[in-house]
Amino acid sequence: MVSHFLSLQFLLLLIILQCTTITTTVAQSLAPAPGPPGPTNITKILEKAGQFTTLIRLFEITKVGDQINTQLNNSKQGMTVFAPPDNAFSSLSAGTLNSLSDQQKDELVQFHVIPTFISMSQFQTLSNPLRTQAGDSTAYKFPLDITTSGNQVNLTTGVVSATVANAIYSDGSLAVYQVDKVLLPMSLFGPPAPAAAPAPESGNDKKKDKDDDSQSPSDDSASANSSDAVDLRRDLHGLMGGAIAFIAMFYL
Ligand SMILES: *[C@@H]1O[C@H](CO)[C@@H](O)[C@H](O)[C@H]1NC(C)=O
Ligand SMILES: *[C@@H]1O[C@H](CO)[C@@H](O)[C@H](O)[C@H]1NC(C)=O
Ligand SMILES: *[C@@H]1O[C@H](CO)[C@@H](O)[C@H](O)[C@H]1NC(C)=O
Numbered sequence: 747m748v749s750h751f752l753s754l755q756f757l758l759l760l761i762i763l764q765c766t767t768i769t770t771t772v773a774q775s776l777a778p779a780p781g782p783p784g785p786t787n788i789t790k791i792l793e794k795a796g797q798f799t800t801l802i803r804l805f806e807i808t809k810v811g812d813q814i815n816t817q818l819n820n821s822k823q824g825m826t827v828f829a830p831p832d833n834a835f836s837s838l839s840a841g842t843l844n845s846l847s848d849q850q851k852d853e854l855v856q857f858h859v860i861p862t863f864i865s866m867s868q869f870q871t872l873s874n875p876l877r878t879q880a881g882d883s884t885a886y887k888f889p890l891d892i893t894t895s896g897n898q899v900n901l902t903t904g905v906v907s908a909t910v911a912n913a914i915y916s917d918g919s920l921a922v923y924q925v926d927k928v929l930l931p932m933s934l935f936g937p938p939a940p941a942a943a944p945a946p947e948s949g950n951d952k953k954k955d956k957d958d959d960s961q962s963p964s965d966d967s968a969s970a971n972s973s974d975a976v977d978l979r980r981d982l983h984g985l986m987g988g989a990i991a992f993i994a995m996f997y998l
């Protein structure tokens with residue numbers, strides 16, 4: 747009798763198991779097939795992965811998230827996003843993000859986006875520097891170099907070296923990889939380029955100097971003062987030159 751009861755229980759268990767298998771299969775077949783249907787939404791992908799609230803916020807305030815979604819819809823190249831999680835942002839020195847202007851935030855975020863789809867195996871075959879959405883990949887601007895060793899993929903910006911942890915998402919068109927550090931570009935966080943810059947001189951240079959000063963708040967007050975002093979000296983020179991020419995006219 748006991749053994750009969752046990753086998754009944756076993757039978758019930760089997761039936762229950764069978765039912766759950768059936769329901770999950772049905773649920774799976776009812777779920778939307780992965781891929782084309784509906785536009786890809788990077789915010790949704792990151793929300794689902796969790797731990798990306800800072801990146802999601804940056805995607806929102808810079809509108810780069812929308813831009814990725816439309817670009818994905820309109821290009822066949824696909825896209826790749828390097829996604830630093832919240833702890834990567836919080837390990838930056840305090841105030842790093844707040845010190846950036848809107849444009850600099852935009853550049854920082856674009857630096858994490860590659861305008862082509864890169865699968866895990868393609869990392870081995872890429873040539874450096876990688877071109878990001880931030881643009882100019884020359885030294886001191888937005889270079890991003892990839893080094894690989896086996897399955898390990900590192901990204902070097904010239905300021906930090908980050909490791910690609912794992913793919914959060916990949917559908918053949920968009921790839922999202924978690925990286926352990928925020929990719930800080932040279933242009934914003936590196937040393938200034940050596941002063942070989944052939945500054946395009948044009949017309950009213952004094953006004954231009956002033957504009958340049960107000961554009962770069964990182965310039966310390968000492969240099970602002972000294973450039974003002976230079977301006978003053980230039981003015982005095984001009985004044986004296988004028989006076990000498992004026993006096994000379996009377997002696998000729
Ligand atoms: C993308 O997903 C987010 C969060 O789920 C949502 O707020 C937003 O409206 C979505 N955007 C589009 C274009 O569907
Ligand atoms: C995606 O592209 C199609 C056709 O190119 C267009 O009709 C649609 O509005 C686009 N969707 C989004 C979200 O941009
Ligand atoms: C990647 O970076 C880690 C940690 O900085 C380092 O140990 C490793 O050797 C690097 N690997 C490659 C392929 O550069």
Ligand SMILES: *[C@@H]1O[C@H](CO)[C@@H](O)[C@H](O)[C@H]1NC(C)=O
Nearest residue numbers: 966967968969970971972974
């Ligand atoms: C010049 O330097 C002084 C003291 O270093 C500072 O108080 C002042 O604001 C500076 N002026 C400008 C124009 O930066």
